[in-house]
Amino acid sequence: MYLKKSKSVGASSPLNGIGKQDWDARRKRKVGEITQALSVTPVDVAALRRMAISEGGLLTDEIRCRVWPKLLNVNTDNLPEKPAEDIRENHKDYHQVLLDVRRSLRRFPPGMPDEQREGLQEELIDIILYVLDRNPQLHYYQGYHDIVVTFLLVLGERLATVLVEKLSTHHLRDFMDPTMDNTKHILNYLMPIIERVNPEVHDFMQQAEVGTIFALSWLITWFGHVLSDFRHVVRLYDFFLACHPLMPIYFAAVIVLHREEEVLDCECDMASVHHLLSQIPQDLPYETLISRAGDLFVQFPPSELAREAAQQHSQQTAASTFKDFELASAQQRPDSVLRRRRKDQAMAAQAQAQSQSQAMVAVRPRAKRLVRLAVMGLTVALGAAALAVVNTALEWAPKLDLQLFP
Amino acid sequence: MESSLELTTSLPGTSLPPLRSRIFKIIVIGDSGVGKTCLTYRFCAGKFPDKTEATIGVDFREKVIEIDGEKIKVQLWDTAGQERFRKSMVQHYYRNVHAVVFVYDVTNAASFRSLPAWIEECRQHSLGQEVPRILVGNKCDLRDAVQVSTDTAQKFADSHSMPLFETSAKNPNDNDHVEAIFMTVAHKLKSQKPLVLSQPPPGMEGTMPMRKSEEEEERNAWACSC
Ligand SMILES: Nc1nc2c(ncn2[C@@H]2O[C@H](COP(=O)(O)OP(=O)(O)O)[C@@H](O)[C@H]2O)c(=O)[nH]1
Ligand SMILES: [Mg+2]
Numbered sequence: 001m002y003l004k005k006s007k008s009v010g011a012s013s014p015l016n017g018i019g020k021q022d023w024d025a026r027r028k029r030k031v032g033e034i035t036q037a038l039s040v041t042p043v044d045v046a047a048l049r050r051m052a053i054s055e056g057g058l059l060t061d062e063i064r065c066r067v068w069p070k071l072l073n074v075n076t077d078n079l080p081e082k083p084a085e086d087i088r089e090n091h092k093d094y095h096q097v098l099l100d101v102r103r104s105l106r107r108f109p110p111g112m113p114d115e116q117r118e119g120l121q122e123e124l125i126d127i128i129l130y131v132l133d134r135n136p137q138l139h140y141y142q143g144y145h146d147i148v149v150t151f152l153l154v155l156g157e158r159l160a161t162v163l164v165e166k167l168s169t170h171h172l173r174d175f176m177d178p179t180m181d182n183t184k185h186i187l188n189y190l191m192p193i194i195e196r197v198n199p200e201v202h203d204f205m206q207q208a209e210v211g212t213i214f215a216l217s218w219l220i221t222w223f224g225h226v227l228s229d230f231r232h233v234v235r236l237y238d239f240f241l242a243c244h245p246l247m248p249i250y251f252a253a254v255i256v257l258h259r260e261e262e263v264l265d266c267e268c269d270m271a272s273v274h275h276l277l278s279q280i281p282q283d284l285p286y287e288t289l290i291s292r293a294g295d296l297f298v299q300f301p302p303s304e305l306a307r308e309a310a311q312q313h314s315q316q317t318a319a320s321t322f323k324d325f326e327l328a329s330a331q332q333r334p335d336s337v338l339r340r341r342r343k344d345q346a347m348a349a350q351a352q353a354q355s356q357s358q359a360m361v362a363v364r365p366r367a368k369r370l371v372r373l374a375v376m377g378l379t380v381a382l383g384a385a386a387l388a389v390v391n392t393a394l395e396w397a398p399k400l401d402l403q404l405f406p
Numbered sequence: 407m408e409s410s411l412e413l414t415t416s417l418p419g420t421s422l423p424p425l426r427s428r429i430f431k432i433i434v435i436g437d438s439g440v441g442k443t444c445l446t447y448r449f450c451a452g453k454f455p456d457k458t459e460a461t462i463g464v465d466f467r468e469k470v471i472e473i474d475g476e477k478i479k480v481q482l483w484d485t486a487g488q489e490r491f492r493k494s495m496v497q498h499y500y501r502n503v504h505a506v507v508f509v510y511d512v513t514n515a516a517s518f519r520s521l522p523a524w525i526e527e528c529r530q531h532s533l534g535q536e537v538p539r540i541l542v543g544n545k546c547d548l549r550d551a552v553q554v555s556t557d558t559a560q561k562f563a564d565s566h567s568m569p570l571f572e573t574s575a576k577n578p579n580d581n582d583h584v585e586a587i588f589m590t591v592a593h594k595l596k597s598q599k600p601l602v603l604s605q606p607p608p609g610m611e612g613t614m615p616m617r618k619s620e621e622e623e624e625r626n627a628w629a630c631s632c
Contacts, residue, residue, distance in 0.1 A: 100460040217462035
């Protein structure tokens with residue numbers, strides 16, 4: 001299968017100017033550290049996060065198969081059975097999913113035989129509909145399939161299914177609301193980040209009225225839609241899985257800032273700037289940009305930007321931005337959704353869903369506290385992200401405090 | 407449509423050539439899968455794309471054409487068909503649009519039935535009959551699968567004062583046809599008075615807007631002439 005072929009992902013030196021031997025040695029050491037972190041009980045998730053963020057990320061798809069579940073706190077012992085065929089045709093999003101998956105040819109490795117690719121496309125449809133069917137509060141969006149295909153190619157169908165479900169109810173949750181209002185709010189973080197670093201670029205973009213839609217597909221597909229080299233995509237996924245769910249927007253800002261000269265040279269109108277920015281260069285210095293995004297996150301944490309955004313647009317968006325910030329940073333849903341979920345669940349009387357929801361209620365106040373810690377600039381995104389995927393906040397949070405905030 | 411039709415660098419009557427080429431901004435809308443991306447790609451790149459993907463948000467394509475010796479930039483804004491994108495995302499791109507291309511798939515009756523909703527959406531963005539609008543039925547190469555007859559489509563187009571074009575983004579024989587459709591729109595826009603120019607340089611915004619009545623006259627003429 002394709003997975004094995006891409007095993008050497010990140011094998012070549014990810015940083016320019018570093019000798020091959022040097023990198024080989026560091027790489028070997030890193031594999032050792034990852035193996036070590038996986039072998040202790042309980043697994044050293046904090047170390048795994050550091051590995052996923054630091055140079056080269058998780059290195060191989062084999063390692064990813066073992067580490068991604070830990071980053072998402074997913075138990076891989078009892079994977080779900082293959083879903084029944086009949087959820088397919090009955091689902092309201094079936095046709096849209098089918099349409100999008102059928103034309104997603106570019107996401108598969110160029111040399112892959114048609115038959116194999118078609119098999120994977122069927123699995124892709126199955127996974128998406130399985131997750132949507134089990135989580136009626138989640139709504140399919142075009143681009144979701146670009147995320148799911150990455151998990152499928154790295155992990156295989158069964159593992160991908162559970163991880164995608166977890167991701168969808170957490171990191172991607174805001175994108176899967178009935179409307180894209182929350183997505184839009186998250187995009188609103190982009191310009192304040194840019195402004196902090198390079199006011200000139202910010203002002204230029206404002207004057208061009210370019211908006212932020214050029215970054216929409218970056219955000220909601222975690223760049224899976226726009227990067228043609230699969231190795232770059234999985235490297236970024238290592239990073240994002242280890243980080244705060246708003247990290248993709250920081251990364252988007254970093255890409256714009258990296259191209260500041262091109263932007264300023266561009267004609268100052270919406271079309272030109274949109275066109276320039278939406279064509280993402282394929283030879284970005286990923287490792288440099290990743291560490292830069294981490295720096296920006298520490299320097300300008302979401303809370304600070306949210307406050308600024310609230311000040312800027314005080315009339316219309318103050319309340320919503322702030323609420324949204326809470327949601328996004330702690331990956332919780334709006335109260336209304338919580339209420340709706342509880343109602344749905346009461347009707348469905350589904351025991352499992354119910355316990356999940358209770359866990360979420362428990363997580364909320366705890367998450368707020370972590371957000372404040374992040375404001376103090378203590379960590380690169382580790383804190384809130386770790387919290388994002390816990391099932392029971394109480395079990396994790398104290399440990400988290402100790403490990404990450406010595 | 408407010409302030410999108412403005413005079414900037416070259417004023418009528420002056421002998422200087424325009425400093426910038428004119429820009430025609432055309433938005434392409436319709437249900438997911440009807441072939442908006444293929445049509446815009448065909449026009450701008452001259453061929454059917456071998457692999458298209460779902461459009462996420464808004465894609466932009468551009469082609470410089472020449473009409474009567476004048477170079478004109480045609481900008482096509484290719485939009486996502488999924489409803490959720492329209493509601494909060496695509497709005498921004500309805501601004502300053504000069505023409506609208508509605509697309510349906512002749513092999514998909516549902517995509518035809520969605521047209522009133524698309525027309526209504528345009529109207530909400532102040533793109534009503536006064537803006538040149540055309541209706542395109544795509545995928546005519548799939549003759550055996552046609553679900554929307556030319557008759558039905560023509561009646562609908564008439565009732566909305568739009569010209570109808572049936573075409574195929576795929577069928578190589580129709581190459582000229584796709585091109586001709588967009589060129590028709592471009593010619594129409596070019597014939598509009600006064601000149602539609604590129605965005606004004608800073609400080610010139612809002613200068614010399616055209617007279618409303620004249621604008622409407624001109625546009626209604628287009629709307630009814632087809
Ligand atoms: N047979 C045929 N297929 C087409 C034509 N135009 C588009 N398609 C196919 O229809 C599907 C959707 O096209 P796309 O341009 O992505 O649709 P969009 O969602 O409206 O942008 C793709 O699989 C295309 O290959 C056409 O003229 N003829
Ligand atoms: Mg499209």
